[in-house]
Amino acid sequence: MRMPEINYVREAMPAQDPAERVCNFTEVALGYDKETAVKEAQRCLNCKKAPCKEGCPVEIDIPAFIEMLKKEDFSGAIGKIKEKNNLAAICGRVCPQESQCEKYCVLGKKGDAVAIGRLERFAADYEMQQGTGQVAHPATSSGHKVAIVGSGPSGLTVAADLCQMGHQVTVFEALHTPGGVLVYGIPEFRLPKEIVRREIEGIEKMGVNIRTNMVIGKVYTLDELLNSGYDAIFVGTGAGLPYFMNIPGENLNGVYSSNEFLTRSNLMKAYKFSDYITPIAIGEKVAVIGGGNVAMDSARTALRLGAHEVYIVYRRTEKEMPARWEEVEHAHEEGVQFYFLTSPTAILGNEDGWITGMNCLRYELGEPDSSGRRRPVPIKGSDFLLPVDTVVMAIGQGPNPLVPETTPDMETNRWGNIIADDATGKTTKTAVFAGGDIVTGAATVILAMGAGKKSARAIDEYLKGL
Amino acid sequence: MNSISQYRIRRKEVLGPGLKLMDVEAPEIAAKGRPGQFIILRTYENGERIPLTIADLDSIEGIVTIIFQEVGRSTNDLGEMEAGEFLEDFVGPLGQPSEIKKFGTIVCVGGGVGVAPIYPITRALHQAGNKIISIIGARNAGQLILEDEMWQISDELLVVSDDGSIGEKALVTVPLQRILEREKIDRVVAIGPLVMMKAVSEVTKPYAVPTIVSLNPIMVDGTGMCGACRVEVGGETKFACVDGPEFDGHKVEWKLAQQRSRMFLSQEKEACEHGGGRCGCQK
Numbered sequence: 027m028r029m030p031e032i033n034y035v036r037e038a039m040p041a042q043d044p045a046e047r048v049c050n051f052t053e054v055a056l057g058y059d060k061e062t063a064v065k066e067a068q069r070c071l072n073c074k075k076a077p078c079k080e081g082c083p084v085e086i087d088i089p090a091f092i093e094m095l096k097k098e099d100f101s102g103a104i105g106k107i108k109e110k111n112n113l114a115a116i117c118g119r120v121c122p123q124e125s126q127c128e129k130y131c132v133l134g135k136k137g138d139a140v141a142i143g144r145l146e147r148f149a150a151d152y153e154m155q156q157g158t159g160q161v162a163h164p165a166t167s168s169g170h171k172v173a174i175v176g177s178g179p180s181g182l183t184v185a186a187d188l189c190q191m192g193h194q195v196t197v198f199e200a201l202h203t204p205g206g207v208l209v210y211g212i213p214e215f216r217l218p219k220e221i222v223r224r225e226i227e228g229i230e231k232m233g234v235n236i237r238t239n240m241v242i243g244k245v246y247t248l249d250e251l252l253n254s255g256y257d258a259i260f261v262g263t264g265a266g267l268p269y270f271m272n273i274p275g276e277n278l279n280g281v282y283s284s285n286e287f288l289t290r291s292n293l294m295k296a297y298k299f300s301d302y303i304t305p306i307a308i309g310e311k312v313a314v315i316g317g318g319n320v321a322m323d324s325a326r327t328a329l330r331l332g333a334h335e336v337y338i339v340y341r342r343t344e345k346e347m348p349a350r351w352e353e354v355e356h357a358h359e360e361g362v363q364f365y366f367l368t369s370p371t372a373i374l375g376n377e378d379g380w381i382t383g384m385n386c387l388r389y390e391l392g393e394p395d396s397s398g399r400r401r402p403v404p405i406k407g408s409d410f411l412l413p414v415d416t417v418v419m420a421i422g423q424g425p426n427p428l429v430p431e432t433t434p435d436m437e438t439n440r441w442g443n444i445i446a447d448d449a450t451g452k453t454t455k456t457a458v459f460a461g462g463d464i465v466t467g468a469a470t471v472i473l474a475m476g477a478g479k480k481s482a483r484a485i486d487e488y489l490k491g492l
Numbered sequence: 493m494n495s496i497s498q499y500r501i502r503r504k505e506v507l508g509p510g511l512k513l514m515d516v517e518a519p520e521i522a523a524k525g526r527p528g529q530f531i532i533l534r535t536y537e538n539g540e541r542i543p544l545t546i547a548d549l550d551s552i553e554g555i556v557t558i559i560f561q562e563v564g565r566s567t568n569d570l571g572e573m574e575a576g577e578f579l580e581d582f583v584g585p586l587g588q589p590s591e592i593k594k595f596g597t598i599v600c601v602g603g604g605v606g607v608a609p610i611y612p613i614t615r616a617l618h619q620a621g622n623k624i625i626s627i628i629g630a631r632n633a634g635q636l637i638l639e640d641e642m643w644q645i646s647d648e649l650l651v652v653s654d655d656g657s658i659g660e661k662a663l664v665t666v667p668l669q670r671i672l673e674r675e676k677i678d679r680v681v682a683i684g685p686l687v688m689m690k691a692v693s694e695v696t697k698p699y700a701v702p703t704i705v706s707l708n709p710i711m712v713d714g715t716g717m718c719g720a721c722r723v724e725v726g727g728e729t730k731f732a733c734v735d736g737p738e739f740d741g742h743k744v745e746w747k748l749a750q751q752r753s754r755m756f757l758s759q760e761k762e763a764c765e766h767g768g769g770r771c772g773c774q775k
Contacts, residue, residue, distance in 0.1 A: 095760035105644030200715050202534060202541075202581040239583035241715055245520050266717035272727070277722050277729060277748055279755045294540070294712065300766050303540045303565055304712075380753030410567075426716060428734070 034137025037066040037143055044359040046330045051214045051297050053439060054356060055119070061096075063148040067095035069133065070140045077130035078142060083476025084117075084183070086110045086140055088127055094375075095145060103149040112186040113475065115154060115221045118147025120212060122350050130375055154224055164233055165192035170489045173198060173256040175242045175429060178206020179471040180262035180462030183478030184485070185234045191486045198240040198257075200428075203293060206264055207463075208471070209364065211285070212294040213323050215330070216353075243428035247487070248436070248458060257492060258485050259459045261444060262478065265463035266426030270419055271315070275373030280309060282380035284320045284420035291327050309415030310334045313384055316420035317347035324418045325362045336362050337412065338462060341369040341389050341402045343479075367391070367402060371409065372395065373417055382482045383413045423468045433458075443467055451481030459485055499533075499579040502555060511605060512571050513547070521584045527612035528590030528706065528738055531556060534581040535573060536670045540566040543711045545609035545683070546585065556584070559608035559637065565763040571744075573642040584652040587737045590704070592616045593674030596678035597623040599671060600646070601664050601692055603684025604630055607638050609684045609706060611645075616656065617681070625677075626650065629665050633658035648650045654701045664688060665695045672699045681703070682741065685752050693741030703741035707732045709752055724748050 039048075040056040040261035047054050050259075070092040078088045086107055094103040094185045107114045123143035131139030170193045173175035174181045177199040185195045203209050230236060242248070248259055259409065268283030270276050282290075287306070290296040312328040314321050317340035328336045338357070340347060343366045347354060358364075367389040374383045375463045391400035436455040437445045444453055446459040451459040462476030463469055503515040521531060530545045548557035558644045559644035562571045573579070590613045598617050602610035608627045610661065618624050623758040626646040632656045634667065643649045650667040651659030664684070671677065672695070680703040682692040689705040709721040710734050716734035723732050 109762045201713060203581070210713075239581050240520075241556070241583060243584065244585055245524050253710055266715065269717045270716070270719070277724060277752065279751060283719040286712060286720045289712050295538070299759065300763070303569075303763050305756040305763065307759060357734050378754075379748065428715060 030072070032133070033069045034133060035061045036069065036141045037144075039141070044356075044361075048081065048326075048360045051101050051330055053218050053461055054215050056132065057151055058144055058148045060100075060152070060359070063095060063145060063152075064098060066141050067092045070096070071132060073132055077132065078127040078140075081127040081130040083126065083339070083472050084111045084479050085408045086127075086146075087222045092140065092142070092145060092150065095149065100149060103148065106304070107146060107149060109474070113393035114146050114180060114206060115150035115225055117216060117317045117475070118143050118145075119221075119473055120219050120470075122470060124351065125145055129210075133173075151152065154221070164190050167194065168192040168489060170198070170257045170492070171255055172489075173251045173259045175248075175259065176200075176238060176262040176264055176464075177204035177207055177449060178262055178264050178474065180209065180264075180307065180460060180474035180478035180481075181206065182229055182460070184260045184262065184473040184482045185463055185464075186229045186232060187482035189229075189484060191231050191482070193486070197234060198242050198246075199238045201235060201243040201293065202284060204236050205240060206262075209420070210289045211323070213292055214297075214326050215326065216323065227299070230254055241428065243432045247432045248429065248455070252264045252457060257489055258459065259391065260451070260481055260485060261429055261453070261458065261464060262462040262474065263426050263429050263462040263464045265423035265475075267424040267442075267470040268419070269422045269424060271370065271421060273370060273372050275375055275381070276419070278373055278375040278381050279379050280307065280357065280415055281417045281419065284314075284316070284324045284418055285423060287324055287418045288320070288327065291331065295412060297327075306331060308333050309314075309381070311414040312336045312412040312416040313339050313370070313412060313416045314420055315339050316422070316469065317342065317349055319349045320423075321418075321420035322349045322357045322362075324420050325357055325379060328358055328361065328416070329360055330417065333416070337365050337414070339365045339368050339369065339370060339384075339412070342399060343367060343391065346399045351355065355390050362374060365412070369404075370412075374411075381415050381417060383411050384417060386410055386412050405470045409437065423462065423463075425467070429464075440468065449480060450484035451477060452484060459487070459488075463481075496589060496610050499580065499582040501573060501575050501577050504573070504575045507559065507637045510571070511559070511635060511637060512562070513557060513559045514553045514570075515557050516579060516582055518556045518582050518584075519551075519553055520558050521582070522549050522554045523551045525549045525556060525585035526589030526695075527592065527616045528609070529585040530708075530714075530737060531558065531582060531584035532586060533558075533570070533579050533583070535566065535569045536580050539569060539580065541565050541581075541712060541714065542570065543586070543708060544705060545732075546612065546709065548612055549609035556582070559605060561605040564760050565766070570763075577743055583714070587733060587736070590616065590738060591682070592620050594621045597675065599668060599677055600624060601668060601680065601681045601682035601684065601688075602626070602628045602636065602638075602642070603627045603664055603682075603688040603742065605637070606682075606684030606688070607636075607642065608705075610639050610681065611641055612713075613681055613683075614642065615645045623647050625671055627652065627664045629664045629688075631655065631657070631735050663691065665691045668692060670696055672696065672701065676703050677698070680741075681705075686753065688731060688748065690746040693744065693746075705741040705744060706740050707739060707744070707749060708737060708739045709749065710755060720753070
């Protein structure tokens, strides 16, 4: 029998036209339809060893779900994914698959890797559209209570897994809507909030109790939670501390942290101002400082809010940018302009405290630094003025200090990240586990979820030993 | 979303024109909150997050009292809510509590709606054994709040108004200056409009009296996540929501604080117009 011919070209992702989408906040990538999804699935070679699985932080049985898609068993496919991942519609959209599962795909050696992420998204969306979502039934009650601090990707993962294992789980969220960075950080056009809401609803239906408006560290300390009957705690409070550059003029009106800028637009829906009351002030020329996904999100949000020109100002070159290639490409298509090898030295303002421009310096790349990337070195006398009226600082976030500050017996490192065991999330405080950005520093949704999975297993073990 | 039905407005009282008090059922915050801390509330799903410094706490009844002035769309919307209705969100206690201990003689200064948060701080300082001299002020008699309450916890109470319709016709700094000349003051705590807190800090500076002010800049999350509430104190950038809201008045960069409070002025006006312009922005 002749082997079927190998198809090295992946199915294209339909997307909104750039000229159109810069005027709206609806999703850019439209997703595969049934036919395209099946066609893409058929490219999978169903390798025996399946190296793609090793690239998945939450251990999804990738070939198994793709096999089901090939047979048009769509509910089987999502069921297979959900054995490991309760946030498939989210991961299918925001995971950097190109550096995870797809990176290891055998087809990727000679052509395009199978579009695993897009297939995951298809399976999850299909289920949502059909409304066939099955609520998994938890194991019999263990009688143990667990508190989860933070309802971002890691917290939700731990919550769902522990609930399945039969533990009674309460999630404490500081903001008024659960989801963490999924609702305050990632924009609607990349991750619709209705999707997030429905995924979280699924976790609630499973039996997880979510309490919003609860700032742990303030209304209760970890010790108070432990004393009030919780047997274990998972801390997943994320990278909720914006960094600034410490250059002159950073407190002028018109300078935002990316957290503030995105929170106003995403969580508070300032992009629907007048229906919603929270304002956002956007100028004509916006500079976004940084080269990560958050910088791309900020730049593309600024365009959609009506900025005439948006610049990404990044001190290295395109090659060193930590943003996903797909995001950079989308930003290019939408008209974001890039100033590479450039960094601001001061933000200038007028009498009333509003931005008038930004002094910048040009850089060149020198020797590699500790991150392995070539260190940018300033070029003497290269300073120039960039006339802008809005600046968004997207140079990274640190760990939010509210929980560590009120938990003196839980150790943190010198940057304020909670020290936790890699394999288990165990902290130096008994019964307390931690994972996600609060431990690793700002990373990705899926790495936080991977940490959550490990912690859930470790917490289950810990509870069994009580 | 929350398993416990809460944030019910148990009582509403109109204290003066556009000045309202609400007792809100929030037992966990009432149990944990301390004078000087604040809460953030939303009136309804599409509303803003409004930060308000706590005016009183009753841990037995599970009540947090807020007093606010209707100054824009969001506070107007809040003012229209009635007893028995539920707020959408009510979160806290946020920020650092006031430092309460025996300092000696303390002048507590409250201006306008700022008398509301100064009240629980003054009471705690009074209970800690300090001699309390209070100065409270308002635009006019109708706008003056908590006079009786302040009188009960003060060794001396001075009242001022802009128009002289109650107390002395003066700014709060006039009696403050007299007191500083008259006796040794160990600490001043001042809460009110930015201009008032700035003026108080300027008056106390030559006397080297430690002066605490409570800043209420523009905020979003109130947990140190966004940095909207940046203020400069002693040359350093601080987040009022987690580092404050109280700061050393002698070190606050007042001009910057005033500029930053105007960041969304034109949008606030627009929101008001959408809401019918009741806030007076169309005057």
